[in-house]
Structure formats: C-alpha cells, structure tokens
Amino acid sequence: MERDMAVRPVGLRTADASGQGTTAFRRPSLSWRLAATRPEVIQQAYEVQVAPTARFEGDAISSGRIECRSPLSAPWPADKLESRDVAWCRVRVWTDHGLTEWSDPLRLEGALYQQSDWLARPISPVSNIGRVDPVAVPLVRRSFVVSQPVASARLYVTALGLHDSCINGIPVSDALFDPGWTAYDSRLLYACHDVTALLTPGENVLSSAIGDGWWRGNLTWTMKRAVYGDATALLAQLEITYIDGSRETVASDEHWCGSTGSLLAADIYNGSEIDLTREQSGWRKPGFDASDWQAVHALALPEGLEQRSLPPVREVQSFDAGFAINARGGVSIDCGQNLTGYLRLTLRVSAPASVTVHHAEVLEQDGSLHSAALREAKATDIYHLPTGLFTVSPNFTYHGFRFAEVTLDEGVELERVEVCVVSTDLAEIGHFRCSDARLNQLDSNIRWSQRGNFLALPTDCPQRDERLGWTGDIQVFAPTACANFDSRAFLSSWLIDLAIEQAPDGQVPSTVPNVIHGHPYEFGGIGWGDAATLVPWALYEAYGDAGVLARQFQSMRKWVDWGVSRLSPERLWLGDFHLGDWLDPGAPPNKPEEATTDRDFIASAYLAHSANRLAASARVLGEEALAAHYLALSSRIAAATWEHWRESLVKTQAGCAIALVFGIVPFEHAQETGKSLAALVEESGGRIATGFLGTPAVLPALTMTGQHEAAYRLLLNVQAPGWLYQVLNGATTMWERWDAILPDGSINRGEMAADDAASMISFNHYAYGCVGAWLYRTLAGIAPCCDVAGYQLIEFAPQPGGGIDWAEAGIKTPLGVASIHWHLTADRLTVQLVVPPAAKAKFVAPAGWILLEGEPQPLGSGTHRLELVASANLR
DSSP states (O other): OOBOTTEEEEEEEOSOOSOOSEESOSSOOBEEEEEESSSSOOEEEEEEEEESSTTOOTTOEEOOOEEOSOOSOBOOOSOOOOTTOEEEEEEEEEETTEEOOOOOOEEEEEOOOSGGGOOOOOEEEGGGTTOOSOOOOEEEEEEEEEOSOEEEEEEEEEEESEEEEEETTEESOSOBSTTOOOOTTTOEEEEEEEOGGGOOSEEEEEEEEEEOHHHHSOBTTTTBOOSSOSOOEEEEEEEEEETTSOEEEEEOSTTOEEEEOSEEEEETTTEEEEEGGGOOTTTTSTTOOOTTOEEEEEOOOOSOEEEOOSOOEEEEEEEEOOEEEOTTSSEEEEEEEEEEEEEEEEEEESSSEEEEEEEESSBOTTSSBOOGGGTTOOOEEEEEEOSEEEEEOOSSOOEEEEEEEEEEOTTEEEEEEEEEEEEEOOOBOEEEEESOHHHHHHHHHHHHHHHHHEESEEOSOSSSSOOOOBHHHHHHHHHHHHHHBOOHHHHHHHHHHHHHHSOTTSOOOSBSSOOOTTSTTSSOOTTTTTHHHHHHHHHHHHHOOHHHHHHHHHHHHHHHHHHHHTBOTTSOBOSOOOOOSTTOTTSOTTOTTOOSSOHHHHHHHHHHHHHHHHHHHHHHTTOHHHHHHHHHHHHHHHHHHHHHHTTTGGGSHHHHHHHHHTTOSOHHHHHHHHHHHHHHHHHTTTOOOOOTTTHHHHHHHHHHTTOHHHHHHHHHOOSSSSHHHHHHTTOSSOOSSTTSBOTTSOBOOOBOSOSSOOBOOOSOOGGGGGGHHHIIIIIIOEEEOGGGTTTTEEEEOOOOOTTOOEEEEEEEETTEEEEEEEEEOSSEEEEEEEEOTTOEEEEOOOTTEEETTOOOSSBOSEEEEEEEEEGGGGO
C-alpha cells in the first residue's frame, strides 16, 4: 500500500473541551487535523482504532476504512464508555497520495455516568441550612489516612453554590466559580481532578469553602435570593486506587465537620468581606484541631449530575496597575481597560485596620466613581486586617470595572495593585487587523466584551445587578463569538440549558437559566427565542459539528412550531409582544422595546429565517422530509411578509437590512431595496439607526447588494450613534447603548420606564460587537461556507473600501489555520491566502477588481498569492 509520509493526523480530540482527564461523553465523537509538508492535501478516508491500552494489540476495535473527506466528528466505533473505563484511540487517514502513519494515541477515561456511581451526598453545616439572608461562608473538612502507596486518585466534586476545594491546603485546580451556572433543578455540573500528586502518606485533609454563588446569592435586578435552595453544600467523592489494586473512597457524608472562618460574606453582585482576624489558621491542613466544629447534614443527591465539558473560569490574565491619592483621600486606580475580574492588593499594615475597594466602569465628570449604573449591586470588597504584610483578593465574586477607589484606614500602606482578569478560559482562535487603528480598537473592544461576559455562561453584562444569559444578545453575537474564541463547548453546554428551560409550548425564555419568572420580559419573543435555532447553526457553521444540531433539533423545532402556531391565516405573526429591535436609537430612551421598525414585521421575518435554518439543519441530519417541510414553510412566510410590508419595511435601516439578509426580499427587488437602505444611511449622515436585531444585518445587507460605499460610511461614522463614536469617546469594551456617553461628555443615565429597573446603562455589553463577523467576513474577507461547514470550504471575499489599504485576518479552524492578508496600492490588490490541509477555498474578487491570471477554483490547501488589477485600468 502506498504511503503518504508528508501528511500525519494530529490533534486528535473529542468534543469535551474541559481539559480534564475524564470525558463527559459516553460515545465521544473524534476530530483531528492533518499536518502536512506539501500542498493540495485531500483526505479520502480514515480508520479509527479503540483499545483498552496504548499498545493497540489484538483486542483493538477498528472502524475499518470509512470513506469520508472530513476529519471532523467521526463517530465512536466501539461500545459506549462505562463509568471509569479507560480507552485509547488513534486515527490514520488515506489521502490522495496514500495512507498516513497513525496519530499519537489519545487516552480517554469515563466519568461517573450513573447516579448510582455516587456514594457521596451534598453536605452542609447544620447552621447553614434554611438560611436565606447572607451568612458567613461555610467551611467543611474531612481528614483521612493514606496508609499505602497511591497509584491514582480522582476527585469528583461540585457544589450547591460554588466551591473552593483543597487537599492538604493545596487547591485541587485553578478553576474559579465551579460548577458554574446551569438550570440547577435539572442539571448540575461536576468536575473530575487528578489529585494523585496531592496525597501524602499518613493523615490528609480534604476541605472546601462553599459560596452562595448563583444558587443562593442575589439574582436579577429584583435581588431575589435563594432561587435554587436555602442551603449551600459540597458534593465530593475522592476515589483512591492503591498500587496493590485496592481502592478506597472518601465521600462527603455526615462524618465531615463544618464551621465558618474569615470570609464573612460573598455575593456575586455585592462583593466579598474578609476578616483575617477570624481566619482559623491551618484548617485546611493535617493536624488541625476541629473538635469544636459543628456537625454537617447530608442532603439528597441532586438529579442531572453531569461532568463539565466546557473549560472552567480562570484568571486568564493579570497585570500591575498604578495608583494615586485622590482629592477625597482615597487611592484611585485606573486599569486602563474595562474588564471583568477583581484586584489583588498587597498591603502593609502597622495596626489592625480595614480596607474597602469600590469599583466602577466609568468616572463622573468630577473624577468620582459612577456607581449609579450598578443599580443595587454594591460591587464592593472589604478587608479587615491584623498587623503584617498581606496579599488579598475577594472570593466567590467578580466585578465589571475599569476604575476602583481604595479606602485605607490609618496605618495601612498599599504596596501593589494587581489586576486579575477572569473569564471562561476559551482559546483565542481568531485575529483581525487593518490599517485603520480605530477599527483595531473596535476589534479589541469586542474581544474584551466577549471575554468579560463569557463567564460560566454568555451574560449580558458583568457589572450591575443582572449578569444574566440573555438569549437575544448571544443570538446576534454568536457568529462573531465563534470566530474570536473557541466557543463550541461553551455555547453547546449553554444550549442544553436553553432546551431545559424552554416552555412546553416551545417558547424560549429571555434569559437562560430562566430566573425572571413572571416578569413581563420573561419571554422576549423573536430575536430572543431564535437563539434556539440560530446559535446551534452558528456553531455548526463555525466548527462543522453536526452533533449540536442533532442534540438541539427538537428544541429548534419546538421554537419554530410555536411561531407557526401564532401565525394569522395570512401567514403573518401579528400582535404578540416582542422585545423587537431593542435599543433602536429611534425608540424612546426609556422604552427601548418600542423600536421604529414594526415588531410584527421583524417577528414574521425572523420566523421565516429560523424555519430556513431549521430546514438546513434537517438536511444536514438526513431528515429530508422535514427539510422540505420547513423550507416550504419558510418560503411561504417570507412571501407573505414581503407582500404585507414591502412598502413600509424600506422606511427603516432595520427593515431593509433584515428583509435582505433573511431572504424576505425577492431576488428581483434586492438591488432596489439595497439602494433604499443606502439612501437611509445617507439621510442619517452615516449614523446607524438599528438596535440589537437590526445591527447584525445592516452591513451585510449593504454589501450583498453592492452598496459598499454606504457600508463603509456607516462603519466609519464617528458621530453618535455609531461604532467609532464609542471608540473615539474612550470605550475599551462595547456599550449597551450607542450613546452611553453623550456628545457633551456626560454619562447617559439610562432611564427606564419600569418599576423594577429604573436605569439600564452598561459599558460592557457585546451585542453591538456583532459587527465583528463583518470585519472578518467582508472587510478582511474570510468566512466559512455553510454548504460545507467548519471551514472545510472557505470563502475568501475581501471588499476593500473606506480608505483602508490593508487588512488581515486568521482563524484557527477545526482543520488548522486559515488566513488572508490583502494590500492595496494605486493600481494593484495583492492577496495572500492560507488554506489548511483537508480544506478547499474559493476566492471571490471584490467589486471592480479582476484577477490577472484568471480565477482558480477551488483553491487547495497551502499558501496562495493572488494579484488583481482594477477593472477600470483594463479598459
């Protein structure tokens, strides 16, 4: 058999991105990349082997040769994994030149898949049960003896609340805010940590502090407490395997003991209060006298225990910040960047004292912190310190801030301020740069907003008394999110909760998890509910994993079928409440739901679009009858929508844009509608006039109809409202309102005509960052083709304009790095492309430019250099 020694499969992986040694999936799909020293690589087939050892001897199970050009999401060829099973797998492929060598083997270990695997029970100190008001953070510990050499040890751990667990005083991981926030009543995530190296001969101690977190802490602007329960608890199961093959389990049960210590309070919105004079020194280590600690109570084992498959929240970055004494006698800190995280302070204390840290995103004109935007969130950390040198940071809380003010009692000297950035630790996979520094800052703002709001789930904002998983925000932002960071496992996990929280009739709540029960905005309608269909599609488009479509398919159908049930006999969605084109600049400032574009039109258009994406998903899954049904349904709704609103939709930017991008406009009327949109842009002086739902469509609508000049005028507009207005007014993250800072430099107070949330102004809100997808796909010119998802077919279609003379973008696709760099001179456009192995690409010349050597189609893997000349020069 001919061998291809120039190609080798690498990066063998499953869909579990948690980084743990165990896998959440019993039948894990497998993906890989092809490393190549030659161009034009094509995978023709593959073989996967699974074996109980890395030797792959006679007991190995083989898939056999599978004819398949895709190295993404190959099905598991063996029996499903059982709890604690160990399996090794490897892959080789047949290319157009022959058979490759085997990949490096991948070790997989089964998690705990059955409720019966759990001997542990959630435990809580008896004084911590039935508590709704804030209390000191409970501590629990258990000592045990390791009497012989240890071969391996696994700690399976989660909490009702948040946990900070150690063995012998050493953290079991660097994860923060575990187990994250899910639909706790149905689904609770746990982690598995390899703690073999933490155990020592003799006495050992497993300990944890248990924070309220989202389980029992304040939630929503109504400051609800104990939404999920009035007791926080730890669930921990330590399984030790000794060298002689014997096993021992140390499980959370009533043999543990509990107390409280230095952490007097910890709340996600309000901050934490720590009194180091109350610290029980050594409580996490062997030899501590816990005879006066109280008993713990064991609670029922929760349903829906599932291993976390997404990466954890971590400190993803840290840097030092300067500080100065202000006119109020406090210490002012400017991090130079709006962010999500906290401050770590080094303090020298000459006499017992207190230190208070307040946080804010922006400053008032007098230099004081603007705290009104926090609403009921206190965002304050307090430390009570004895004499000595201390480095302190808060526990079980985070803040959205750029500025802070530290109040020091007499006798306290601040020696160092370290800024700690926290986020779900997603790999950054995309980059964008161009010759316009303002757009590079806009791109930076988008990334910082994503980083700051992708914390356990996709939140709307990180600072005020909200921080909820608003479905509309992530629906419009998902394509950008999936290009910036590897968001596959993160959003896939969140979608499971969306399906859980979905109403029986198919309605999708505005927030997932749904903690605004009974509020008028509980179900936001179109745009928000469409997260059920459009976020799974965005994941499939970016990563090529049909598994997410298969898992979410019934949820997607329920949402579309609910919309269909609301249609009039004329196939229009009329009269229902929808949040609509939220925060449209033309809406009354205190009523952001009252947009200038008819919400009934948007509802009908969005339903047609979601039905279309559902049809495409059905086709991917081989459900041809359902694909035909929903495609026909989409066409009928689109036709009815056009017929009913064809005269009025052209009166607003959002109306034109949504109608064009969602295919509501018949082909023969598309150019005319594009001209109408361009005219609206001209009439507005280049200012944008769209809210959350219209904004992701407006630039694509202009460019798809050849209105490139209008697109760049809109993008580069520096007046309010506009993207660069934010940049030129000092934004380092995306703003919730286009005019969060008013043209006179004052702060928009964000008044709301609502009793429960009188203001709404956030300076870290990624929704308008949805423009990032256009920066990648049109300005730079790199996009996945939905016909062959996961960048297996890449469309390079740059569209220079706006005086920008070069741009570049790259994405670490599932197949490898794909990139584009173009440079414009007076008479030439030079484009350099990189296509990863096993992928193909098509190049679409920008309007007004012609390839010097024709148009090679398709482009194979490798590096390509293309030269184009302006068509006007060839006349």
